[in-house]
Amino acid sequence: RHLDTAFQNFFKQPKTGFPRFKSKKRNKNSYSTVCINGNITLSNGYLKLPKIGQVRLKQHRSVPSEYRLKSVTVSQTPSGKYYASILFEYEDQVQEKELQKFLGLDFSMHELYRDSNGKEPAYPGYYRNAEKKLAREQRKLSKMQKGSNNRNKQRLKVAKLHEKVSNQRKDFLHKQSRQIANDYDCVCIEDLDMKAMSRSLNFGKSVSDNGW
Structure with missing residues (x-):
């Protein structure tokens, strides 16, 4: 999916360069999964992932109920810790501010x-x-x-x-x-x-x- 998006951007947008090769031998281990038909859920301190099931997590901020979960990227650090970056979609109108300071x-x-x-x-x-x-x-x-x-x-x-x-x-x-x-x-x-x-x-x- 990422490769397809990169090639589409390359052909559609002149300023976007050719997709770079990403070696599998890099020390960053990660994968992304897209939310389809509720296969990913976040509730009661647990994150449900496809093919893995319920995973207990430390959630560092609350998520409003009107937010829609789009995708999750799970990554592992060189020290062995796992992190889940969760992408949400929501509608909001940014208020313009008068610049004074x-x-x-x-x-x-x-x-x-x-x-x-x-x-x-x-x-x-x-x-x-x-x-x-x-x-x-x-x-x-x-x-x-x-x-x-x-x-x-x-x-x-x-x-x-x-x-x-x-x-x-x-x-x-x-x-x-x-x-x-x-x-x-x-x-x-x-x-x-x-x-x-x-x-x-x-x-x-x-x-x-x-x-x-």
Whole structure:
């Protein structure tokens, strides 16, 4: 279905490029399933999936009754955790807002950003703090025999360390962006090629750690 949509977009829309090849050897394991004739339901803390049945889940927000369930994407992280991303359809009219409060953001290597009021958030370098521990655990992993149980245990240990750093960064960024969205009507940011900056030998690691 995704491949068909990609080819249709390629032939119909001139700016859409040719579909890229996605290797099955990527470390992201996921699959999507479409809701047909009520084969997917979400109720009482359980998610019903086709061919699997009822799966208990931790639901992080309530869903209004008028929302229509469209599809579910189930994915597994390298550390072994499973997540279900559930797509709903609903009708809503977005209210236009008069822009009164403005804020400008400039990229800052050390403190994530500097805003037009001269403020900088105290960004804790999560990756930098965990770098020594990560290097130690990855060094252990590289010396273990491929295919062994101990190597698999160590692989999970390294994956959990990376996941913790990623979760810390996401938590900080979500809180910062939420605070900005609550206080201002319009936010302007400078146009930078962050991918190109992350490949730089001088400060690529800092750009990746900021997650800008």
